[in-house]
Amino acid sequence: MREKIDQILEYILSLLLGLMVLNVLWQVASRFLLNDPSAFTDELSRYLLIWVGLLGAAYASGKGMHVAIELLERALSPKKQRIQQLSIQVIIIVFAFLVLIVGGIRLVHISFQLGQTSSAMHIPLGYVYLALPLSGVLIAYYSFSDFIKLLKKN
Numbered sequence: 001m002r003e004k005i006d007q008i009l010e011y012i013l014s015l016l017l018g019l020m021v022l023n024v025l026w027q028v029a030s031r032f033l034l035n036d037p038s039a040f041t042d043e044l045s046r047y048l049l050i051w052v053g054l055l056g057a058a059y060a061s062g063k064g065m066h067v068a069i070e071l072l073e074r075a076l077s078p079k080k081q082r083i084q085q086l087s088i089q090v091i092i093i094v095f096a097f098l099v100l101i102v103g104g105i106r107l108v109h110i111s112f113q114l115g116q117t118s119s120a121m122h123i124p125l126g127y128v129y130l131a132l133p134l135s136g137v138l139i140a141y142y143s144f145s146d147f148i149k150l151l152k153k154n
Contacts, residue, residue, distance in 0.1 A: 002062070002142075002145060005062070005138070005141070006059070006062060006063070009055060009058065009059045009062075009138070010059070012055060013052060013055055013056055013059060016048055016051055016052050016055070017052055019048055020045055020048040020049065020052065023041050023044050023045050023048065024041070024045050026038060026041055027041035027042065027045065039120050040120045040121045042120070043118055043119065043120040043121055044121065047118070047128045050128060050131055051128075051131045054131040054132065054134075054135035055131065055134070055135055055138070057135060057139070058134075058135040058138035058139045058142070059138075061092070061138075061139045061142050061143065062138065062139075062141075062142035064146075072084070073085075082150060082153070085150055086147060086150050086151070089143045089144075089146050089147040089150065090147065092139065092140075092143040093140050093143045093144055093147070096136045096137075096139040096140040096143065097136065097140055099136070100132050100133060100135060100136025100139065100140075101133050101136035101137060101140065103132070104129065104130075104131075104132025104133035104134075104136055105133045107129045107132060108126045108129045108130055108132070108133065109126075111124065111125045111126040111129055112124060112126040
């Protein structure tokens with residue numbers, strides 16, 4: 001299942017990044033070639049960047065490409081390394097759950113409840129903020145999967 005989620009994320013991230021590139025190209029062309037800047041391109045590129053950044057963080061987390069300081073780990077015994085790795089996964093799961101999932105859901109709910117819309121595109125901001133709980137679920141899933149894998153080791 002993890003490989004399928006990776007494939008879907010790769011496709012979505014590629015699509016979003018491609019849309020962002022086309023959007024920025026149109027923004028530059030309309031501003032400098034047509035002398036008539038497009039009104040929505042700046043806002044759209046900002047929202048696409050949010051989605052690419054958060055989903056990209058989840059993808060990187062799943063691939064183990066996140067930032068890590070391994071100086072302490074090298075100095076520990078194998079047993080303590082395993083305990084440290086398990087602890088790190090628990091901390092990531094707790095952070096993803098409390099901040100990204102719970103906090104993100106509250107933010108999405110409040111923005112829909114207040115009827116907040118974007119200034120240029122007039123779309124509900126709740127759709128932009130949905131990237132938070134979605135990336136939180138993915139990060140928690142990847143970390144939980146890594147936690148189970150570490151438990152089964154040895």
